[in-house]
Amino acid sequence: MTASDFSRQLEGYGLLTARILYHLPDHPALLQSFTWQMLDKAPTFPELRRFLDFWQRDIEGRLHSVKIAHRDLVGPADWRILDCAYPIH
Incomplete structure (x- = not known):
């Protein structure tokens, strides 16, 4: 996953899975x-x-x-800003 994928998720994009049935030519x-x-x-x-x-x-x-399933990968409850960080040596 690239940084642009993460920024798109923060904009509301989620993982879409589509199952497509089609006729063989x-x-x-x-x-x-x-x-x-x-x-x-x-x-x-x-x-x-x-x-x-x-x-x-x-x-x-x-x-x-076409059948679809969609899931938001990142939402407000999934991430939070840390108040502090503890370095480990």
């Missing part, structure tokens, strides 16, 4: 599963929308369904 009756994770901001999910737009534009497999 050669066998449309069969479904394939694809799992995708990214930091994204609820409730609009701009990163997921951008990825699904790319999928529909550039990938041959037609989308069947």
Whole structure:
């Protein structure tokens, strides 16, 4: 995780996991599963929308369904400022 990822989490971004079911191009009756994770901001999910737009534009497999789970990784109760620090030799 980079510093920019942490700053995005402080801005309200959380871990989004999407399970995408799509039809195989050669066998449309069969479904394939694809799992995708990214930091994204609820409730609009701009990163997921951008990825699904790319999928529909550039990938041959037609989308069947998308199920998502979203979790804020950092919240007000998860971190606090220390009043003091104790050095250990």
